[in-house]
Amino acid sequence: MGIASGIIKRLILPQHLWRVISLQRNRKKVNRTYDDAQLKLYHQLLPGDFLHYGYFEDPAIAPQDITIRMIYEAQDRYGQNIVDLITDQNSEILDVGCGMGGLLRLMNQKGYKAIALTPDKNQVHHITQTYPNQVLGCRFEDMDMTGNEGRFGTVITSESLQYLNQDIALPMILKLLKPDGRWIACDYFRTGEVSEKSGHQWPSFLEKLEKYGLKIISQRDITQHILPTISYVHMWATQIGMPIKEFALGKLKVKAPGIHYALEGSLPLIEQKIDKNIRTIDPVGFAATKKYMLLVIERA
Numbered sequence: 001m002g003i004a005s006g007i008i009k010r011l012i013l014p015q016h017l018w019r020v021i022s023l024q025r026n027r028k029k030v031n032r033t034y035d036d037a038q039l040k041l042y043h044q045l046l047p048g049d050f051l052h053y054g055y056f057e058d059p060a061i062a063p064q065d066i067t068i069r070m071i072y073e074a075q076d077r078y079g080q081n082i083v084d085l086i087t088d089q090n091s092e093i094l095d096v097g098c099g100m101g102g103l104l105r106l107m108n109q110k111g112y113k114a115i116a117l118t119p120d121k122n123q124v125h126h127i128t129q130t131y132p133n134q135v136l137g138c139r140f141e142d143m144d145m146t147g148n149e150g151r152f153g154t155v156i157t158s159e160s161l162q163y164l165n166q167d168i169a170l171p172m173i174l175k176l177l178k179p180d181g182r183w184i185a186c187d188y189f190r191t192g193e194v195s196e197k198s199g200h201q202w203p204s205f206l207e208k209l210e211k212y213g214l215k216i217i218s219q220r221d222i223t224q225h226i227l228p229t230i231s232y233v234h235m236w237a238t239q240i241g242m243p244i245k246e247f248a249l250g251k252l253k254v255k256a257p258g259i260h261y262a263l264e265g266s267l268p269l270i271e272q273k274i275d276k277n278i279r280t281i282d283p284v285g286f287a288a289t290k291k292y293m294l295l296v297i298e299r300a
């Protein structure tokens with residue numbers, strides 16, 4: 001069957017048409033945190049069991065000089081920076097939004113007792129297959145607090161705070177921590193007006209900390225050290241991804257002019273989406289509107 005007739009069949013046959021409509025209709029209802037295909041893709045591209053930006057010692061490194069190995073190493077270094085801030089090495093540690101478990105690996109190597117939490121089924125599955133640690137499969141906001149109050153010496157959110165509802169999560173973290181426990185948070189925050197809304201607003205985060213009885217006891221702005229990864233991804237998207245897209249469209253126009261004609265009307269919309277995605281990985285725009293912080297937070 002040709003490509004065109006395959007598409008037409010899916011649009012005309014009732015069982016396919018129903019599937020097309022219901023997939024479209026339900027697409028907004030899928031909770032991003034439950035089956036995050038994007039995170040799964042990152043893991044396939046960067047199989048170091050980390051899903052964050054990494055930490056480059058040399059912020060001046062050019063994207064053209066970066067290798068995939070350097071990205072793995074930067075991701076491990078980022079994890080190591082967090083693990084180095086754990087002072088209570090005997091109490092249990094809760095890794096909230098643990099991703100694929102890279103931090104568990106580093107903490108296990110040190111003999112620490114870490115428990116993982118993620119709402120993502122793929123991640124829960126991966127961790128159960130790979131690590132001996134207990135993993136809680138739920139959103140942090142839905143974690144059962146029974147028996148957990150004052151249990152943890154350390155709570156870690158490694159690039160996961162941005163997904164949490166602060167008004168629910170902050171009081172929970174306070175309750176979960178032992179009296180002298182610490183919360184290590186590593187994440188980016190919005191400092192300026194951006195169309196792309198990921199990351200909490202820095203000033204409002206500070207207000208929430210105060211409101212819920214928490215205080216920052218140490219902070220490092222590591223933006224310059226994570227930017228090389230963003231520059232690297234941006235280079236791939238603009239210098240390799242875009243030319244390949246142009247090439248593919250040119251080929252389609254020659255080889256399948258009918259399909260190209262059918263797509264032509266949607267192309268500006270697709271281009272807009274691509275542009276928007278590329279803007280989110282623009283290192284200059286990121287540095288101008290966001291900052292990436294490594295924080296240690298305790299009871300006020």
Ligand SMILES: C[S@@+](CC[C@H](N)C(=O)[O-])C[C@H]1O[C@@H](n2cnc3c(N)ncnc32)[C@H](O)[C@@H]1O
Nearest residue numbers: 033050051052097098099120139140158160163
């Ligand atoms: C960018 S990844 C970071 C993963 C990991 N901490 C790391 O450093 O590689 C964000 C993580 O937060 C998790 N997450 C998203 N929403 C969450 C929520 N409401 N509660 C707990 N974890 C959440 C995602 O499933 C994912 O594991």
